[in-house]
Amino acid sequence: MTTEKNSITNNIHETAVIAPGAKIAANVTVGPYSVIGENVEIGEGTVIGPHVVIQGWTEIGKDCHIFQGASIGEEPQDLKFKGEKSYTVIGDRTTIREGATVHRATGEGEETRIGSDCLLMALTHVAHNCIVGNHVIMSNLASLAGHVVVEDRAVVGGMAGVHQFVKIGRNAMVGGMSKLTQDVVPFTIVDGRPAKVVGLNSVGISRAGIKLDARRNIKQAYKIVYRAGLTLEQAISVIEQEVDSCEEVDHLLRFLRNADRGICRERRDND
DSSP states (O other): EEEEOOOOOTBOTTTOOOOOTOOOOOEEEEOOOEEHHHHOOOOTTTTEETTOEEEEEEEETTTTTEOOOOOEOOOOOOOTOSOOOEEEEOTOOOOEEETOOEEESEEEEEEEEEEESOOOOOOOOOOOOOOOOOOOOEEOOOEEEOOOOOOOOOOOTTOOOOOOOEEOOTOEEEEEEEOOSSSSOEEEEEEETEEEEEEEEEEHHHTTTTHEEEHHHHHHHHHHHSSOOHHHHHHHHHHHHHSSOHHHHHHHHHEEEEEEEHHHHHTTTOO
């Protein structure tokens, strides 16, 4: 084990197993019976609870908190994986609760990435090659299959299941126990099996500090996508022509243009 600046290591429990090549920064706490692998890097001030396993080429940022029983950086549950060198990267100030699992990527040099200021609650799962943004919340037992993208400030409800390659847009909210097989448009709320749009995530948009003019633009774009009876391609064209440009609308348009799996449609009264 190497430590930066010859830092005092008395925060590392004597029963923890830390490989000689692991890089542990100053003021890191490692609890009883945790296992830290040879190619792991842990940033300053991070707290690793008891019985945590961190393996593979894994980088964990500063001031994270990983609770007991979590497993990070292990080989993916993917039959295509053949032992190649791949990565797991976790940003700063992210909290990973009890029993959560985060697997490294499939593919030489590929990565699974979780951003900063995220909360992954107990027994959540982030599969290989997922990209999770900043300020994302995953509630208990929510699971992301391989290659899922979750953008900034999205919330994934408890026990929700997300199909591989699905994208969840920024500031979106996924209801508990939802089944996602298509992309979730930014700023929306989806719920159900299969998940359908039930409205705009107005509370989340407001809490994110999005300006009033931009919120009006988002609402106008939402109505064009979901209430105008247009195809997705037609809706994109109308938004480009009729909705004032702003960062949020520009992002929404980029998302819609790249919705390869199709988007979750709006729930109707007879659904």
